[in-house]
Amino acid sequence: xxTVGLPITLQISSELIIWQVLNTFAAWLGTNALSAxxxxxxLQFFAIIPSFAFGxxxxxxxxxxxxxxxxxxxxxxxxxGLITSASxxxxxxxxxxxxxxxxxxxxxxxxxxxxxxxxARQILPLAAGTIxxxxxxxxxxxxxxxxxxNITPTLLSIxxxxxxxxxxxxxxxxxxxxxxxxxxxxxISMTLAALSVFPMWRxxxxxxxxxxxxxxxxxxxxTGSWWQSCRSFFTKQQRDPEINPLNIAxxxxxxxxxxxxxxxxxx
Numbered sequence: 290x291x292t293v294g295l296p297i298t299l300q301i302s303s304e305l306i307i308w309q310v311l312n313t314f315a316a317w318l319g320t321n322a323l324s325a326x327x328x329x330x331x332l333q334f335f336a337i338i339p340s341f342a343f344g345x346x347x348x349x350x351x352x353x354x355x356x357x358x359x360x361x362x363x364x365x366x367x368x369x370g371l372i373t374s375a376s377x378x379x380x381x382x383x384x385x386x387x388x389x390x391x392x393x394x395x396x397x398x399x400x401x402x403x404x405x406x407x408x409a410r411q412i413l414p415l416a417a418g419t420i421x422x423x424x425x426x427x428x429x430x431x432x433x434x435x436x437x438x439n440i441t442p443t444l445l446s447i448x449x450x451x452x453x454x455x456x457x458x459x460x461x462x463x464x465x466x467x468x469x470x471x472x473x474x475x476x477i478s479m480t481l482a483a484l485s486v487f488p489m490w491r492x493x494x495x496x497x498x499x500x501x502x503x504x505x506x507x508x509x510x511x512t513g514s515w516w517q518s519c520r521s522f523f524t525k526q527q528r529d530p531e532i533n534p535l536n537i538a539x540x541x542x543x544x545x546x547x548x549x550x551x552x553x554x555x556x
Contacts, residue, residue, distance in 0.1 A: 453478020
C-alpha cells in the first residue's frame with residue numbers, strides 16, 4: 290500500500306507546488322499577466338477533469354483485463370485508450386485555444402479588459418500544448434501502476450516538471466518573454482515529462498509484460514475480520530472458529546426429521 294500511495298502523494302504534492310510557483314512568477318510580471326494566467330487556467334480546469342477520468346478508467350480496465358488473463362486486450366486498452374483519451378481532450382482544447390473569445394464569453398464578464406484577452410490569445414496555444422502533453426504524461430503513469438511501476442515514472446515526471454520551473458524563470462525574466470516565457474517553459478517541461486515516461490510505458494504495456502505481472506503477483510490471503518487480523522499479527526497465529534459437535538440426541542432428532550419431514554425438531 291505504501292509503495293503505491295507514496296508515489297501518488299509525491300506526484301500530486303509536487304504538481305501543486307509547481308503550479309503555485311508558476312502563479313507566483315505570473316504575479317511578479319504584473320496584473321495583466323496574472324489575469325491572463327487565471328484566464329488560461331479556466332481552460333486547464335475544463336481539460337484536467339476528463340484527463341483524470343480517462344486515466345483512471347484506462348488503468349482500471351487494464352487491471353481488470355490482467356486479472357482475467359486477457360493480456361492482449363489489456364495491451365490494446367493501455368495503448369489505444371491513451372490515444373483515444375488524448376484525442377477527446379485535444380479536440381475541444383485546440384478549438385478553445387484558437388478561439389479564446391469563446392472561453393471569455395462563457396466564463397468571464399462581457400467587459401473583460403482587451404489587454405488581458407490579447408495576452409490570453411498569445412498564451413492559450415501554448416497552454417493547449419501543455420494540456421495535451423499532460424494527458425499523455427498522466428495516462429502513461431496511471432497505466433504503469435498496473436505493472437507495479439510506481440516510483441521511477443513519478444520521479445521522472447517530478448524531475449522534468451521541476452526543471453521546467455527554472456526554464457520558465459529564464460524565459461520570462463532573463464529573455465524578457467514575460468508570461469509567454471512562463472507558459473512556454475511549462476509546455477516544454479510537460480512534453481519532456483511525457484517523453485521521459487514513454488519508453489517505460491511502451492515496454493510494460495505489451496501482452497508479455499502483463500502476463501509476467503500476473504504471474505508475479507501473489508494472491509492476498511483472507512485473514513477474516515479486522516480484529517482477527519490484528520490478533521493474528523500479534524499472536525503469530527490464526528485459529529479457526531470453534532464448532533461445537535452435535536450430541537447423540539440431536540443426531541437422532543435430525544435422522545427422524547429426515548424420515549418424517551413434518552415432525553418439528555425438538556429444541
